[in-house]
Amino acid sequence: MSDATQILPDMTPATAMIRTLGLIAAICGLIIVAAYQGTYSAVQENKRIAVERAVFKVVPAAKSIVEYFALADGELRKVGAGEMVPVGAVKFYAGYDEAGKLAGIAAEGAAKGYSDFVRILFSWDPVKNQVTGFSVVASRETPGIGDKITVDKDFLANFPLEAKPDGKALAHEIRTVKHGSKTNPWEIDAIAGATITSRAVGKAINDTAQMLLPRLAPHLEELKEKP
C-alpha cells in the first residue's frame, strides 16, 4: 500500500459518516413531514380567513367570496385548491352579499414604495365603474410618514376613484398627482411628505386595473349571481 492511499488509524471510515448523515437526514425528514402534515389544515384555514377578512374590509357588503382567474385570453376561471396563478392571468375576488348578488370585486396590486413593495387590495364597483377603496396587505413604509395612506383623511377622500374599462385598457390611466393638484376623478391627490408611497398606491391600482378590468367587462353578467 502506498503512502498516498494509506488510511490513518484515527480517521473515521467513509461508511460511518454516510450512515450517520443518512440516519440524521431520515430522522429530520420524518420530523419535517410530520410538522407539515400536522399544521397543513390550520395553515390553509388561516390563509382562507386572512383573504376573507381582507376582502370583507374593502367590500363591506360582501358575506362570501369566490376566487377567480382572469386569464390572458380574456376568459374567467374559478381558482382550484392551492392553484398557482397561470402566466399572464390576474387573480381577483368576487364578493357576494347574503342574497348571493355581486357586492364588489377585489384584486391585489403591488408597486415599489419607499422601503419595499407596497401590496394593496382594492375594491371595484362594476356598476359605477369606480375603485371604492383599498387596504394594505403588506408594507414596510416608514411609520408616521408612508403608513399614513391608511389613515390620512384627505388621502382616503380620493376614493371613489373613476376606473372605467374601455376596450383593452382603462378610459383614463389612474395616476397620483402632486398634493393639491387633483383635477380629475381618476387622479389621486398625494399626501404631502409621503409622495412616494402615495404614488405606489396609484401605480399598484393602475397596473392591476389596466389588465383586469377590461377582461372583466364582457363577463359581468355571469359574475352577477353567486355560482
Add this chain to the structure above:
Amino acid sequence: MSQTTVSTWEEFMEGVWRQNPVFVMVLGMCPVLAVTVSGINALSMGVATAFVLVCSCGLISLLRKMIPKEVRIATYIVIIATFVTVVDYVIQAVSLALYDALGAFIQLIVVNCIILGRAEAHASKTPPLPAMTNALGMGIGFTIGLLALGCVREILGAGTLFGVSLFGTGFQPWVVMVLPPGGFFVLGAWLLVFAAWERRKQRKFAAQGGGVQHV
C-alpha cells in the same frame, strides 16, 4: 443529590443571567435589533428561538456519540434547520399576522450563532438533560433580552405595550424608536445599564477584600 440540583440550577442560570446571550455575550444581534419593534414580536421570536435551541441541543446531545467530528457541523445545521422548519409551520398555523411581522427572521434562526454555538460548545459534550437545561436557560435569557428591547421600543415608539394603549390619544410617539436606529439606541442603553451594574458589583467585591472578580 444536592450537588446535582445545584449544578442543574447553575446550568440553567448560566444563560438566563451569567452568560446572557444578549447582554453579556452580545450574540444573535440580527433578530435582537430587527424584530424588537413590539413586545409580542420579541416574545414570539424568543419563544421560537428557545424551542429550536432546546430541541436541537436535545437531539444533538442524544446522537453525540455517533456523530463523527468530520461531519458534525453539517449534522448540526441539518438538525437546527429541521426544528426551524417546524417552528415556521407552527407560527403559520397559530397566526399569519405574526408570521408576516417576523418575516424572514424566522428562517434566519438557522444561522443564529447562539444555537450553533450551544450545539458545538455544550450539547455535543454533555448528556441530554443538562444540555437541554442549559439550552432552555439560554433560550429564556435570549427571550428576556428581546423583551427588554421590544417593550421599551414599543412603549416609546408607539405608546403601547403588547398592543394595549398606555398614554391615550394625546401621546405623540417617538417614531425613531420603532425604526432601525431605535434598536441600536435601546440596545446601547441596556448594555450601559448592565456594564454599570457589573462595575458596581466588582467595586463592592473589591471593597470587601476579594480582589478582582472574574466572571
